[in-house]
Amino acid sequence: MLTTQGWLLDGKVSYAQPADGYRTGIEPVLLAASVPAQAGQAVLEAGTGAGAGLLCLAARVPGVSGFGVEIDPSMADLARQNIAANGIDGLAVVTADIGGWRGDRIFDHAFSNPPWHGSANTASPIARRRLATHAGVVPVERWITAMRDALRPGGSLTLIVPASQFPRAVLGLQTAEFGRLTLFPLWPKPGRDAKLMMIRGYAAQRGPDRIAAGLVLHDFDGRFSAETQLRLRDGLALAV
Numbered sequence: 001m002l003t004t005q006g007w008l009l010d011g012k013v014s015y016a017q018p019a020d021g022y023r024t025g026i027e028p029v030l031l032a033a034s035v036p037a038q039a040g041q042a043v044l045e046a047g048t049g050a051g052a053g054l055l056c057l058a059a060r061v062p063g064v065s066g067f068g069v070e071i072d073p074s075m076a077d078l079a080r081q082n083i084a085a086n087g088i089d090g091l092a093v094v095t096a097d098i099g100g101w102r103g104d105r106i107f108d109h110a111f112s113n114p115p116w117h118g119s120a121n122t123a124s125p126i127a128r129r130r131l132a133t134h135a136g137v138v139p140v141e142r143w144i145t146a147m148r149d150a151l152r153p154g155g156s157l158t159l160i161v162p163a164s165q166f167p168r169a170v171l172g173l174q175t176a177e178f179g180r181l182t183l184f185p186l187w188p189k190p191g192r193d194a195k196l197m198m199i200r201g202y203a204a205q206r207g208p209d210r211i212a213a214g215l216v217l218h219d220f221d222g223r224f225s226a227e228t229q230l231r232l233r234d235g236l237a238l239a240v
Helices: 027-034 052-060 073-086 127-133 140-150 163-175 226-232
Strands: 003-008 013-018 042-046 065-070 091-095 107-112 151-162 178-187 196-203
Touching: 003 052, 013 052, 013 073, 027 052, 027 107, 027 151, 027 196, 027 226, 042 052, 042 140, 052 065, 052 073, 052 091, 065 073, 073 091, 107 140, 140 151, 140 163, 151 163, 163 178, 163 196
Parallel strands: 042 065, 042 107, 065 091, 107 151
Antiparallel strands: 003 013, 151 196, 178 196
16 A cells, blocks of 8 residues: 655654545544543544544543554554554554444543445545445444443543534434533534534433534635644644
């Protein structure tokens, strides 16, 4: 697999990714910024790809234990190489399908950017990108259930989803007995409709749901907003 070498968090994290196929966007970096983890806690990422989310989380929270599940063997290998290249202890990646993997309730937090597209959506001709974006034989609801089974009671799960899919995500979380749901819109520009949303829930907890103010990603001129840059460049935590 041909790769390109780059950086995350303004050079704090060395990061190689495939030269073609699925390229890392801002989603895993923002997800990593949003996870309410503390040193000594264990965090699961489902669909870890080349490891951007785990690496950014470990850079922000030294001492956190991170575990990634990735179905694509070549991407899982690349994630391990990225972890080794950054010399970060406490991170590991397993090659497995999250739908059939068991975590046995050992994690304090989980996060994921799962594949939401179905058969009605046009699939990429590149197999690696298709695997990352299309749900295939394992529906997203099964991803949610698998992550719930890996979480301790009260553990948090944070998803990033297309805005068109948030009703399905909310129903999946509620069916899996997540409570205290928070909807966190990611506004592309001031006054524009959100295309992406974060959703957080807590395993086996009850409480009021809420809609947060969210984050405006870009200013009117198209540049990342100051609040977004603090997460993408400086690795500042994002309160969801």
